[in-house]
Amino acid sequence: MSETRPPAPGPDEPRVTLVQVAKLAGVSPTTVSHVLSGKRWVAEATQETVREVIRQLGYRPNNVARSLRTRRSRMVAVVVPDITNPFYAVLTRGLADAVDGAGYGSYVCNTDGVPEREDAFLADVRDRGVDGVVMAAGDVTAELRTGPAGLGIPAVCVGGALDDDPHVDLVTPDDGVGSHAAVSHLIRRGARRIGMIEGPEATGSARDEGYRRALREHGFAVEPELMVRGDWTRPGGRAAMHRLLALPAERRPDAVFCANDLTAIGAIDAAHERDLTVPDDVAIVGFDDVDAATIVNPPLTTVRNPAYQTGQSAGELLLSRMTGEYTGEGRTIVLPCPLVVRRSA
Amino acid sequence: MSETRPPAPGPDEPRVTLVQVAKLAGVSPTTVSHVLSGKRWVAEATQETVREVIRQLGYRPNNVARSLRTRRSRMVAVVVPDITNPFYAVLTRGLADAVDGAGYGSYVCNTDGVPEREDAFLADVRDRGVDGVVMAAGDVTAELRTGPAGLGIPAVCVGGALDDDPHVDLVTPDDGVGSHAAVSHLIRRGARRIGMIEGPEATGSARDEGYRRALREHGFAVEPELMVRGDWTRPGGRAAMHRLLALPAERRPDAVFCANDLTAIGAIDAAHERDLTVPDDVAIVGFDDVDAATIVNPPLTTVRNPAYQTGQSAGELLLSRMTGEYTGEGRTIVLPCPLVVRRSA
DNA sequence: GTCCTCCAGGAAAACGTTTTGCTACCGTAC
DNA sequence: GTACGGTAGCAAAACGTTTTCCTGGAGGAC
Numbered sequence: 001m002s003e004t005r006p007p008a009p010g011p012d013e014p015r016v017t018l019v020q021v022a023k024l025a026g027v028s029p030t031t032v033s034h035v036l037s038g039k040r041w042v043a044e045a046t047q048e049t050v051r052e053v054i055r056q057l058g059y060r061p062n063n064v065a066r067s068l069r070t071r072r073s074r075m076v077a078v079v080v081p082d083i084t085n086p087f088y089a090v091l092t093r094g095l096a097d098a099v100d101g102a103g104y105g106s107y108v109c110n111t112d113g114v115p116e117r118e119d120a121f122l123a124d125v126r127d128r129g130v131d132g133v134v135m136a137a138g139d140v141t142a143e144l145r146t147g148p149a150g151l152g153i154p155a156v157c158v159g160g161a162l163d164d165d166p167h168v169d170l171v172t173p174d175d176g177v178g179s180h181a182a183v184s185h186l187i188r189r190g191a192r193r194i195g196m197i198e199g200p201e202a203t204g205s206a207r208d209e210g211y212r213r214a215l216r217e218h219g220f221a222v223e224p225e226l227m228v229r230g231d232w233t234r235p236g237g238r239a240a241m242h243r244l245l246a247l248p249a250e251r252r253p254d255a256v257f258c259a260n261d262l263t264a265i266g267a268i269d270a271a272h273e274r275d276l277t278v279p280d281d282v283a284i285v286g287f288d289d290v291d292a293a294t295i296v297n298p299p300l301t302t303v304r305n306p307a308y309q310t311g312q313s314a315g316e317l318l319l320s321r322m323t324g325e326y327t328g329e330g331r332t333i334v335l336p337c338p339l340v341v342r343r344s345a
Numbered sequence: 346m347s348e349t350r351p352p353a354p355g356p357d358e359p360r361v362t363l364v365q366v367a368k369l370a371g372v373s374p375t376t377v378s379h380v381l382s383g384k385r386w387v388a389e390a391t392q393e394t395v396r397e398v399i400r401q402l403g404y405r406p407n408n409v410a411r412s413l414r415t416r417r418s419r420m421v422a423v424v425v426p427d428i429t430n431p432f433y434a435v436l437t438r439g440l441a442d443a444v445d446g447a448g449y450g451s452y453v454c455n456t457d458g459v460p461e462r463e464d465a466f467l468a469d470v471r472d473r474g475v476d477g478v479v480m481a482a483g484d485v486t487a488e489l490r491t492g493p494a495g496l497g498i499p500a501v502c503v504g505g506a507l508d509d510d511p512h513v514d515l516v517t518p519d520d521g522v523g524s525h526a527a528v529s530h531l532i533r534r535g536a537r538r539i540g541m542i543e544g545p546e547a548t549g550s551a552r553d554e555g556y557r558r559a560l561r562e563h564g565f566a567v568e569p570e571l572m573v574r575g576d577w578t579r580p581g582g583r584a585a586m587h588r589l590l591a592l593p594a595e596r597r598p599d600a601v602f603c604a605n606d607l608t609a610i611g612a613i614d615a616a617h618e619r620d621l622t623v624p625d626d627v628a629i630v631g632f633d634d635v636d637a638a639t640i641v642n643p644p645l646t647t648v649r650n651p652a653y654q655t656g657q658s659a660g661e662l663l664l665s666r667m668t669g670e671y672t673g674e675g676r677t678i679v680l681p682c683p684l685v686v687r688r689s690a
Numbered sequence: 691g692t693c694c695t696c697c698a699g700g701a702a703a704a705c706g707t708t709t710t711g712c713t714a715c716c717g718t719a720c
Numbered sequence: 721g722t723a724c725g726g727t728a729g730c731a732a733a734a735c736g737t738t739t740t741c742c743t744g745g746a747g748g749a750c
Contacts, residue, residue, distance in 0.1 A: 065706035
């Protein structure tokens, strides 16, 4: 039971080093290193001796020294606006799981969307000798633009970030077809006037585009008065919805597609405040499928934004570059966004 | 505009090193180092020259080399069950914010509660030369017990983990008084039979204890039939609540305190399924104050588990040890858990 | 002129690995 | 006896910093 554990190293007490192992085993450091890495054949007997000494001394290789020599740290960085946002938390987890198997740890940076912090982290990341970066912070700043390229290490961007560097990969959800599916669903369910609460800068957004396309394909006009702007938040969604509901009865929407779930939840609030029932008086669909979507009443029909898969794919892309297995042009992988039907539409 | 930026270092292209800077500036590496660190006075003129060369070459110190020499990495690790759980995400953020100012990065490890993964991460953390660890993974395994101590680096535990090592700090929410406040609130509001849905292993839990104490202080008996076991999940809470509601009418609770919010949300589901209204027929209070608490209907009255503050305090404790500013006995800091009254009770 | 002090700064030894040559030895074939 | 090939392992040079001692010289006191 109480077998002698390797002595616990004190705070600044000297660690057991490879050289000590070598000495005690009566071989050279070279040999110990090779036993560990398997990069060169070592006679069985020697190998056994060395391993025994390692066990006995409780030797653990010092990763910092190793990194210095090999110039790899087996560490990836993920820079996100805010880990507190469930979408990014899940993304981060997908990434971590993807690279963990290959022995990579993950270093997270919260930028809060502040460009300076973003730049600072990118610099930090380079200084720390991280092996790869996934940029999930939305905005593209100057440093970022030349950044991942200039960083000299593999990078993959997540979401819209359109870096034109040919060696940066991109993974992005298929917002367009997701939105299209959502709106088509609404139409199929009998909606005749479908509004949309957009993000703050809707111009050219894929979610917007999917909405318009679905409308047109089914012979509906897209009416400017039915498109109002939100700001991704619940209060923003509530306010926007109130604007929609203030229209004269016959021009009022009987369904609204919201650019994200928080907005949709706000929209539901507004509907309830007007004593409208969802989905009978007005159907509502969101985008993202956050946890809250199942908690709100009624449960929200929404488009799933595949956060975990996004992180995972980013991890795989990164891995293939870090190992040198792939070195070509920037790849783009777009992930499907399935519609998940619950009760709000 | 297009000022010549420092040349972007290619993938494996040689980085600019301190030695190159020294050569070009016509000084020794020693001097450059001192200009950078300020650890020794360097003449103004020399300083200026060196800085100029640094700027010109776009030199950035290599942190790995620095870490090897100084034996600090300016990096803390946080090991959590799952970053995807909002509580831990927020905690992590608090920690990151606390140490960021001092130049520390944060390395996150998801254990999923699997002891082997926990051990593996702890080992990894040591090998990577991380400067400090916060253990937020609940369970205390063997390695962990001797772990933080044996790690030889500052560590702080979060939550119940009772490491008896005298050099490990502890930060924990004051579940006891939080629960007490919740139950007292229920009583003040006129509840007469107050049930509780506990966690899976309630024995001796602080939340349990607070419940009992409040009851006794107000002259109520604690009745075993009113205490049922949940499993921290929404379905678990729902099932438990159904058990409570299956009691004969006169013994049925008119209020229930739930060990966490998810459980409480499940309890609300169950109440609704029985056509009971919350809080009029049965009042419900949760614990944690997760985002979902404001989304559920009715908004949940709950006890706030100060995740951010917990992370932050852990960070400060860690910092004080890492800088060597504090080296004494293990400290314990307990954070208040205020009751936040919404509409479910 | 000698001694002491102060100021600026340099040389070189760490830190703990990995990796590139090289060597010593043994057997075998000519 | 010489040449050759193969095996097992070593010495030493990296990797890019920080830090501990030194040193060279200027100024002042005696």
